[in-house]
Amino acid sequence: MTAAIAKHPRLAVRASLKRNRRWALVTSYVFLILFAIFFLTPPYYMIVTSLKTDAEVAHLATNPWIIANGITFEQYRLLFQGTDFLIYFKNTIIVTLCVVAITMVVSVLAAFSLSRMRFWGSGVLATGIFLTYLIPDTLLFIPLFQIVRGLGLLNSYWSMVLVYPTLTVPFCTWIMIGYFQSIPKELDEAALIDGAGHMQMLLKIFIPVALPGIIAATIFAFTVSWAAFVYPIAFLFSADQQVLTVGTVTSLIKADVYKWGMLMAGALVAAAPPLIVYAFLMDYYIAGLTAGATKG
Amino acid sequence: MADVALNKVVKRFDEVEAVRGISLDIPDKEFVVLVGPSGCGKSTTLRMIAGLEEVTAGDIIIGGDVVNDVPPKDRDIAMVFQNYALYPHMTVFENMSFGLKLRRIAKAEIRARVEHAAKILDITDLLARRPKQLSGGQRQRVAMGRAIVRNPKVFLFDEPLSNLDAKLRVQMRTEIKRVHQKVKTTTVYVTHDQVEAMTLADRVVVMNDGRIEQVGPPHDLYHMPKTRFVAGFIGSPAMNFIPGRIEQNGVGLKIRLSQDLTFPIPESRTARYRPAAAKELTFGLRPEHITEPRGEGRDARCEFTVTLDVVEPMGMETMVFFTIDGTEVCARVEPSAATGPGQPMRLYANLNHMHLIDPATDMVL
Numbered sequence: 001m002t003a004a005i006a007k008h009p010r011l012a013v014r015a016s017l018k019r020n021r022r023w024a025l026v027t028s029y030v031f032l033i034l035f036a037i038f039f040l041t042p043p044y045y046m047i048v049t050s051l052k053t054d055a056e057v058a059h060l061a062t063n064p065w066i067i068a069n070g071i072t073f074e075q076y077r078l079l080f081q082g083t084d085f086l087i088y089f090k091n092t093i094i095v096t097l098c099v100v101a102i103t104m105v106v107s108v109l110a111a112f113s114l115s116r117m118r119f120w121g122s123g124v125l126a127t128g129i130f131l132t133y134l135i136p137d138t139l140l141f142i143p144l145f146q147i148v149r150g151l152g153l154l155n156s157y158w159s160m161v162l163v164y165p166t167l168t169v170p171f172c173t174w175i176m177i178g179y180f181q182s183i184p185k186e187l188d189e190a191a192l193i194d195g196a197g198h199m200q201m202l203l204k205i206f207i208p209v210a211l212p213g214i215i216a217a218t219i220f221a222f223t224v225s226w227a228a229f230v231y232p233i234a235f236l237f238s239a240d241q242q243v244l245t246v247g248t249v250t251s252l253i254k255a256d257v258y259k260w261g262m263l264m265a266g267a268l269v270a271a272a273p274p275l276i277v278y279a280f281l282m283d284y285y286i287a288g289l290t291a292g293a294t295k296g
Numbered sequence: 297m298a299d300v301a302l303n304k305v306v307k308r309f310d311e312v313e314a315v316r317g318i319s320l321d322i323p324d325k326e327f328v329v330l331v332g333p334s335g336c337g338k339s340t341t342l343r344m345i346a347g348l349e350e351v352t353a354g355d356i357i358i359g360g361d362v363v364n365d366v367p368p369k370d371r372d373i374a375m376v377f378q379n380y381a382l383y384p385h386m387t388v389f390e391n392m393s394f395g396l397k398l399r400r401i402a403k404a405e406i407r408a409r410v411e412h413a414a415k416i417l418d419i420t421d422l423l424a425r426r427p428k429q430l431s432g433g434q435r436q437r438v439a440m441g442r443a444i445v446r447n448p449k450v451f452l453f454d455e456p457l458s459n460l461d462a463k464l465r466v467q468m469r470t471e472i473k474r475v476h477q478k479v480k481t482t483t484v485y486v487t488h489d490q491v492e493a494m495t496l497a498d499r500v501v502v503m504n505d506g507r508i509e510q511v512g513p514p515h516d517l518y519h520m521p522k523t524r525f526v527a528g529f530i531g532s533p534a535m536n537f538i539p540g541r542i543e544q545n546g547v548g549l550k551i552r553l554s555q556d557l558t559f560p561i562p563e564s565r566t567a568r569y570r571p572a573a574a575k576e577l578t579f580g581l582r583p584e585h586i587t588e589p590r591g592e593g594r595d596a597r598c599e600f601t602v603t604l605d606v607v608e609p610m611g612m613e614t615m616v617f618f619t620i621d622g623t624e625v626c627a628r629v630e631p632s633a634a635t636g637p638g639q640p641m642r643l644y645a646n647l648n649h650m651h652l653i654d655p656a657t658d659m660v661l
Binding site: 184186187189190191192193194195196197200204205208209 | 346347348366368369373374375377378380381382383384385394395398399403442597
């Protein structure tokens with residue numbers, strides 16, 4: 001082997017390339033596995049805990065990582081039958097669907113006009129929209145409280161339909177401005193010459209071509225409104241109006257009594273819809289985000 | 297079918313004047329090519345005809361109507377873009393029929409028109425495919441098909457061949473010419489490639505710096521350029537420009553290009569050049585008019601010997617480069633006649649094709 005390498009220096013180069021590649025692979029795998037363990041530990045803990053009885057959860061001597069006394073679905077039964085969890089779930093679905101619909105209509109139109117119809121101040125407006133996204137909701141909820149109360153929407157989940165778009169519209173518009181700008185200008189010019197008006201151009205050319213970007217924005221709007229916490233805890237008080245994030249916590253933590261089993265079961269069920277959405281639309285999501293990032 | 301006219305058209309982008317008051321009449325069915333270096337205003341002019349850019353001043357007239365304020369869709373034009381601009385989510389058929397659908401034309405009629413255009417362009421087999429599944433040349437055909445089905449008054453082409461490789465470009469050039477001979481629609485075609493301009497055009501419009509330098513049939517532009525710019529832009533390799541001076545030569549004239557190189561000026565031209573005697577001028581002669589000594593009845597006084605710097609064999613001919621008094625000159629010779637670099641070579645300048653340019657005005661005398 002060494003003799004062969006000494007004779008043919010190119011063999012040596014190839015061998016070292018191979019070694020290099022093997023090292024890169026080994027290192028990648030080590031870190032990927034570490035990350036996977038790190039991120040999968042909490043869900044694993046949740047699943048395990050949700051399948052235990054209250055007694056086993058509370059028992060200090062048992063190992064929290066394994067189920068020693070057999071699997072039980074008691075926590076799920078109690079959650080669905082003994083609490084308002086299903087009401088929260090229904091409220092969250094209504095709020096999220098409305099918010100996603102409003103967000104997509106507003107931000108597709110906004111992004112289209114900001115990226116394509118040159119008008120005075122359009123550049124400043126585009127930046128301005130993004131800046132509003134940078135204001136955290138922990139600051140915004142105080143003035144928004146006044147507005148929501150003024151509209152008589154306090155303690156109604158419709159107020160969430162009103163306020164969540166303040167989080168989703170700016171970011172979605174921004175993503176889609178980037179995506180729309182990556183669509184060649186000749187495409188709309190061809191459509192204009194073919195006889196399309198602005199609305200036809202948007203519906204027949206832009207939306208189909210920008211579908212990956214639009215789906216990415218939809219997923220974002222969905223995730224934000226599904227997982228928002230600050231606004232519902234500030235604006236909603238009664239159980240029949242509550243959404244999942246706050247409802248689960250407030251109904252399952254009574255003073256210093258934590259119903260761990262049900263909390264974990266509730267968190268798992270609540271996490272399922274985003275998980276399903278991501279799993280189906282992941283490819284679009286990545287394509288949409290990267291296109292916006294590099295060409296915007 | 298319509299004629300197109302530009303009347304003192306100006307386009308200003310903020311401070312920059314891209315088009316500086318050009319006027320041009322294009323009769324019905326004519327194929328006009330706007331050609332010039334990048335930034336000369338040719339694409340802007342085309343886009344103003346299309347209605348994609350507003351006119352700052354002047355008028356654009358299509359079929360007798362001023363269309364300055366008419367939106368593109370109502371101008372009855374069709375445009376082929378450099379990057380084809382096919383709708384990626386539609387099939388070839390849908391791409392070609394999109395404009396007709398928007399105009400609410402009956403389905404049967406749409407199908408007939410698309411199929412007819414597809415036949416002309418030989419893309420009938422591709423109608424069900426999407427643009428992604430097509431090669432560059434096929435996409436170009438579809439883009440042309442989209443224009444043809446509309447049966448517009450005017451075709452506009454914006455550098456349609458510059459995204460294709462060299463071989464395909466030549467093929468599609470012929471294709472465009474063939475289509476125009478069949479469809480006979482007034483066509484305005486923009487390119488920076490003077491070969492494309494020469495081969496396609498009924499008339500070529502040479503533009504430079506927002507102005508029209510010269511308009512004319514390709515043959516006229518090649519043989520009778522009016523300005524130094526046109527002389528240098530049309531023809532490849534470009535015309536040689538050598539500083540020189542007209543001197544008296546007995547009863548005739550001669551041009552002096554260096555201390556010891558003069559050529560007698562053909563008698564047919566002495567009257568034209570006499571007023572320029574003793575002035576500093578630029579002598580222009582195309583490489584194809586400097587050859588090895590050949591041809592019956594040539595003037596032996598126009599033969600001269602040079603030392604070659606560079607020799608570029610092209611196959612059917614060879615380019616040789618040398619200097620005359622510090623100016624690089626190119627000649628086009630028979631491959632067998634070319635000597636090597638550093639070698640002397642006997643050449644002959646055919647002054648029947650010479651041009652004289654006044655460097656003060658850049659006009660050809």
